[in-house]
Amino acid sequence: MFNMTNYDDVKASFRLETPALYNFAFDVIDKRAQEADKLAYIEVDSTGENIRYYQFSDLSKRSNQFANGLLSLGAKKGDLAFVMIPLVGEWYSVMLGCCKLGVVTMPATNLLTSQDIEYRINRSKASMAIVSANNADKVEAIKKNCPSLKTLIVIGEPKEGWCTFESLTQPASTHLDRSQLAPSKASDLMMIYFTSGTTGMPKMVPRDNAYAHAHTITGKYWMDQQENDIHWTLSDTGWAKAAWGMLYSPWQMGSAMVLFDGVGFDAELHLKLIEKLGVTTFCAPPTVYRVFAQMDLSSYNLSSVRHALGAGEPLNPEVIKAWYNATGGKIYDGYGQTETINIVANYPCMPVKPGSMGKPVPGVNVQVVDEKGDICAVDCIGSIAIELTEPLQPGMFEGYWQDDEATAMCFKNGWYYTGDNCSVDKDGYFWFVGRSDDMINSSGYRISPFEVESSLLEHPAVLESAVIGKLDEARGEVVKAFIILASNYQPSDELRRDIQAFMKKQTAPYKYPREIEFVESLPKTISGKIRRIELRQNS
Template sequence: MTYPIVSKQTASDSIQPNLRNYEAVRDSFQWQQASDALNVSAATGHLNIASIALDRHQLTATKDQVALRFLSKEPHSEPEEITYSALWERANRFASALTSLGLQTGDRVFCLSGRTPDLYMAALGTLKAGCVFSPLFSAFGPEPIQARMDIGNATAIVTTARLYRKKLASWVSQSPSLRYILLLDAPDTLDSPDNTQLEIVFLQPLLAHSSPQFETVATRPEDMALLHFTSGTTGKPKGAIHVHQAVLAHYMTAAFALDLHPRDIYWCTADPGWVTGTSYGIIAPLCHGVTLIIDEAEFEAERWYRILQDQHVTVWYTAPTAIRMLMKYGPELARQHDLSSLRFLASVGEPLNSEAVVWGLETLGLPFHDNWWQTETGGIMIANYASMDIKPGSMGRPMPGIEAAIAERSEAGEMRMITDPNETGELVLKAGWPSMFRGYLHEDARYQKAFVDDWYFTGDLARKDEDGYFWFIGRADDVIKSSGHLIGPFEVESVLMEHPAVAEAGVIGIPNEVGGEVVKAFVGLKPGYEADEKLSQDILGLARKRLGPAVAPKSIAFRDNLPKTRSGKIMRRLLKARELGLPEGDTSTLEESR
């Protein structure tokens, strides 16, 4: 079915949306306004993310507010609360420790840790010291960790003794650039690496003797601050370079797209091992002076509802995969909890199906606001806003300060803008926003290939409707070419999701001698449904009725779990590789590898 437009949220008496008039703000917005809002002085030529996220709060009442509320995975434990002042001191001690070890501006500090306060201390302390912070998934195996640290020329890695033994010890002595292993805990025994240039440092005693006062290094706006890795379809991962100026985009996009206000209780469920968990799980919310909820445990539906209830979460930023998992449990579990504190819901990680937007409205009393961005963009580019109607299934409209369009690129590298509404092409962004990646580390040619003049080609196919809303079609290399039709897998998956038995779906093209490709669907079922031929035909019948025989899947395969990244994206290329016996490429971010 086609879902009706969801009317914009009605603001409460006390909280008006930060972006009240989209058209007016978009027409007049300049990124200098972000600098002005954060009192960034162009005269000094200095800008440091940690200074904006932490230092400036020490001059206001925000310093006594709770910055982090940590929920341990240990049963019956009480939340640990850390104020902005206390987090600032911890970050200062960490920065002091780094400089005492001889680390200098630009050195790369990697972090392999679970979601604990120490991770946030390390991220902010690294930035204060002028070093580059690069997060790693704690679920990574040894090989993807080694690949990223070698590409990133790691100087130090922050981790725990358990993770060191399990994921580093077997290879770390051969690391060409690594000088320090900084352990967050002190084990009874630990084998030293067979490398005299590599030192294990126990952080607890070092931090205890490090100064809680530290003058943040006066980095420049274009100095590298963050190194995020994104998986390639084949070969090694790419290191996307982000600079300190990115904080301007982190701040403004969190205000516009997430509607963050000071003193919000904010929960971003993304792991800081990927870009959302850093940009919007650490930097942006701290810039706004909110209280962050940090949950150490993995997803569990009842626990998540209890957190929303007990921690009085007001703004919740999560992933479509998590939303669909909650949908599996039906509305009953949600209605056992008091979720009245919630005022804004947002989603990221992969396109959000229309059904999930409406489910939020019907079950939680609020719609989910989908938004779109990439590791390369560093921040939200297109969003559904609190003050605007939602078209379920749409990515929304471009952020103020962002120029987006639909285009196509010829084999000769020439660009043609597509101006007709609803015509499919590649989503492009005009360069110049503060969080735009500045390169792929050591891969200049690959970086240049992503641009035509000053337009960044995202690799995502989309269309723009007559109202200026953008609609995701699929990755350019995911689109299925069948009998002259270009079929976007997301469109097919969204229809499959409308069937009451379907919990998740992934769609690929299978080679066919007659039509080029035919559509095959992989489906995961909700509890209580059994995979059989009758159900398969029922789901296929819905798809044919809604999409027509040319677009609907020709076959369905039922799977208990579809391969997904830790950020929640269904890995269609991996479904295709496994189906056709092709090389799987980089699978280091694969969720099922845990």
């Protein structure tokens, strides 16, 4: 039985009430460990052969040990911790242990470079870095440039000047006395995500404890999570999607999760693991489903999957059909942002219109509005927006961290403007049109053109550049750069490859331009701003 059988009835009546005092790690994880201990997650190594099963009681004890270890180092509520850990169980211990103490985590993708890390630590004034051994050298390279950074913790091999995760947790007690800690309010800051803007460096998105509770909506309705489910979301731990599908939403509903520390994407291994682990609900970016659609899915047993989810960009009908033919099930799209929970989705209880985003989630007032804040008429294009209320709608952020200008740009006319455009048909289904800014969405990664352009300028051959997203069947979009060369350089395939190699080292690998076009000039407005729309039209 689905968690929602009649959308209209639930949408009209559902309201999420968050307690004034709330802490996800205590009130969900520890409570489950004490009252109804069961399977919490399955950890799988990169080979797919070494599999370990962990209960909620294991999560409770391990996070308590890490919390006690942090207390021994003098950590306190409100401290900021940069966290860069791959898909291993220690990530859960760190995220939950910090949550219990009120230490604010800043999850980061494992693809970041030293330059990316330095910016994030200095922008936030983080006092702590908690990273895996293979990322420690990146922090080591820039720590002298980060005066706020005081505590270094490494997962794995010991490193001079660093505390190891093992040395902190092994001698620590598995018991943590909540009564001895500062009260945890739902409004207290819990974590911060960095997200990219179109005209500047990454912005900070603060999330309070209530954010974790709001993901009850994500887990219950779009994801349709249930107690006996084994859920698998494909995501890096540094993206907000990990909070959606690998942390808060499934555990709010009591589901178990798969934590697979794979290197790269091995489609065959993923399909075999779905069968081997008995995965019942599965969430992946459209890129993954597109790869699956090119395979002979009939040779894999995917019968355990009862509910498949897609997020990041719309799926084309051919891919949906291929998945349906292999599993007998549909793929249910969901939409949201780092700044929100899932706010628009398709649900098992209602017909899916191929290509539609679905309808707004219960408990959140989502509309399509114009620039004046008026709700758009049927089939008219406007901005996806959330009503600004007091208190705020479930899962809404309060504004960008120490950035009033950026906040004011999207909080206006009584609405939060997501920056994404769509229309609504006569049946209330949302239809995505495009982003109102210049963000690039490649294989589920959101990329700021400004960041790529800034890095390109550090190559001696680049005088000026403009970056856009070019449509690509496999990845949705790929990064394309238009480059004006410095006077002493000439266009060549060799130079193109050299710039690409430089970018792979200079910034996160997913940001490098897969296509480079050398040009004499760039189209600009009178004020000197690059007209990316013109570049996109001619690509």
